[in-house]
Amino acid sequence: MLRPLLLILLTFFSMAAHAGLEVNVEPENEQVEDNIQAFVGEVEASTRREMERLAGHSKEQAIDAAQALGYYQAEITHRITGNRTDPVLVLEVQLGEPVRLREVDIRVEGAGMGTEPFDLQGAQRGRLQPGDVLHHGHYEAIKSYMANQALRFGYFSGQFSQQRLLVNIEDNVADITLVYQTGERFRLGDVVFSETPFDDNLLQRMVDFRTGAPYDADLLAKLNRDLLASGYFENVLVSAPASRAEEGLIPVEVQIAERKPHSLGLGAGYSTDVGARGRISWTEHWVNARGHKRGAELELSLPRQALTGYYQIPLTHPQTNSVRFFGGWQNEDIDDIESQSFTVGAQHEKLLDSGWERIAGLRLEHERFSLGNDSGQSTLLIPGVSFQRTKSVGGIDPSRGYSLMLDLQGAKKGVVSDVDFARVFTTAKGLYTFEENHRFLARVGLGAVYTDDFEQIPPSLRFFAGGDQSVRGYDYRSLSPTDDSGERVGGRFLLDSSLEYQYEFIPKWRAATFVDHGNAMDSLAAARKTSVGVGIRWVSPVGPIRVDLAQSISDSDEGFRIHFSMGPEL
Incomplete structure (x- = not known):
């Protein structure tokens, strides 16, 4: 029985043609033809006489290959074509009637009988039904399935008490008996x-x-x-x-x-939004025997500088449940907006059974800011909760997947805070690849700030659009409501969406075309901006690197924008 199994396995490596071999099957049966081609393999000879000597063995192999798929009545003849120094062996195969299954008795006995690991009513069992053409590969596959399930689920004393495949060539029928005794589950x-x-x-x-x-x-x-x-x-x-x-x-x-308790990370990058940037991080992966962690990070770029630190304590399930205390300072100077903020707080991070990551926290934030002709400062005690879930297939360069995020936060005036507000922000991204080379990437982001005193809301909580992660026909954070002097001051609402098509023309390189639509606004009735563009993607060892050329179709005087960025697409 081993030999037919080997023949079946070889069908997965079949080729359309082999040097020196041609197979003609009547009636036409591509599966049998491929199996014969795969098992006989290349037949090479330098003379017709040498090819004639090889023909007998090749015919025997072809008979075995046909029987592996249930054709025990196959008749095979041969002839040799081609020139004298490059002969071709032609096998003419008359299949005849196939052997069909008559009685099929496949069952599990013992402690595993009727349990989910040994559910044989699915695809494996369905391929061996009375009346079906005998297929030795399907027979061997269900045997392997039963044995492998026993090993996976701890039925280590399991064995076949009966395993018979009886073929009656005269009547063209076959009977199968497979009985597996599972024994007790460990x-x-x-x-x-x-x-x-x-x-x-x-x-x-x-x-x-x-x-x-x-x-x-x-x-x-x-x-x-x-x-x-x-x-x-x-x-x-x-x-x-x-x-x-x-x-x-x-x-x-x-x-x-x-692992070693300490590690130091150095990073550098460039994007059109913030230009060149560098990062230095230090992590102590375990502070003590209880698994506490701590770390710090310094990020530097021309428009933004930030220093943060944290201390993390694992809870009931250390991998998915922890409390983190954090603090940080950030200075930002982007076009019309300057701000400097100090933050301290704590958050509870937990991976829920549903697959969502939930982060609930409380932070105290003090920010001094200047927007256009106005300046101010705010002190806010902000409770918040966020939910995030990302699922993808393909590692650093996924072929499909999605990412969802919802962030809710707010403050109450008089409870440390200077202003009442509620802020909601949500994003959704989706990626799908079909026929290997064609990819669609979609993104939508929605946000809103609700308050009766918007002037007291610091810039870090307002919305801006434009840039390499937003509407690419515009510069970074250049889409925003303006004050009386035309300076951008951020909006109450955000709508940000994109649809992108990518085509992989050579491995790791993709051409892209896209359309972006959105704006940051003080009213949902305000006009949105649309831009279109083309780009190139290189899947580098550290992740996708993107270069885009975008043009606004809402404002003809905007000209072209070139954007460079890197990082995951989900």
Whole structure:
């Protein structure tokens, strides 16, 4: 039975033609033809006599390849064509009637009978129905499926008590009997970690399953991923050897090597919005045995300078639940707006079971600002909550996915704050690739500030549009309401949308065309701006790099804008 299986597997590597071989199948059957081509392979000979000697073995291989797909009555003849020094072996295949399944008895017995891991009513079982043409590959596939499910879900004593495939060539029928005895399902025992500077309590909080949970290889793989994602470890190896089971419990052994506690990061970049920028970050990945973290970051560019720091404490599930205390200073000078702000606060970060990341926090912010001809300062105690979710396929250069974000914040006058306000901002992005080379990227952003004293709202909470992440036919933050002297002062509302098409003309390089629409406004009835453009995308080792040439179609005197940026598309 192994030989037909090998023939089936080779169909996945079939080629349209092989040197020195031609296969003609009657009646036409592309699957059989491909399987014969794949199994016989290249047939090369320098003379007709040599090709004649190869023909017999090639015919035997072709017969096996046809039988693997249920054609036991196939008759094969051959002839040799081509010139004397470059002969071609032609196999003429008359298929005849195929062998069809008559009786099919596939079942699971034992503790796993009727459980989800051994649900055989899906695609695997559906390919072996009475009346179907015998396909040895489908038969071997369901055998492998049952054995693999047993290994994945801890039925380590499982085995086939019956496995028969009987072919009656005279009647062109076949009978299948497969009975798998699962035995008892093993369970996961205590999780034991190798020597480490961390508290065992912290480590055990990273384990999502309890002692006695039914064995599932996916639980072990998730534990391995979660430990690596915690940021504490350089190497992780999770194992649960069945040979060490006692009374059905398999101890879980975790070999870990902690990472160096300190790291220093240096970064540099350039975008049209802020020009050249540099970044220096310092992180202490674990301060103590309880897994506390801290870090600081300095960002420098001509229009913006910022210094921030944080201290983070892990909670019940350290990978997905933590409290962060933070503080920072930022100075910004962009065209008509100057501001300097100081911030301290705390936030609770949690990954919800739904897949959304929720951040709830409270911050105290003091900002001195100048907008056009006006200047002022504000002190605000701002509670806020945000929700974010990103799902994508394809790593650093995803082929499809989406990103959603909702941010809500506000303040109450008299409770430390100088002004009442409520602010909402939401964005949605979507990416889809079809036929490998064609991509569509869509984006929409909506925002609003509600207050009776907008003049007291600092620029960091107002809305601006324009730039390489907004309406690209305009300069960075150049779309905004203006004061009496024509200086931009930010708006109460934001509408920002984009639709982009990309075509990959060579690997890692894409041409793009796009249309952007939106504005920052004091009234939803205000006019929006539209721009169109073309661009080039290079998928570099550190992520996509974009160069765009955009033109406003709302304001003909705006001229062309060139934008350069880098970073993820979702």
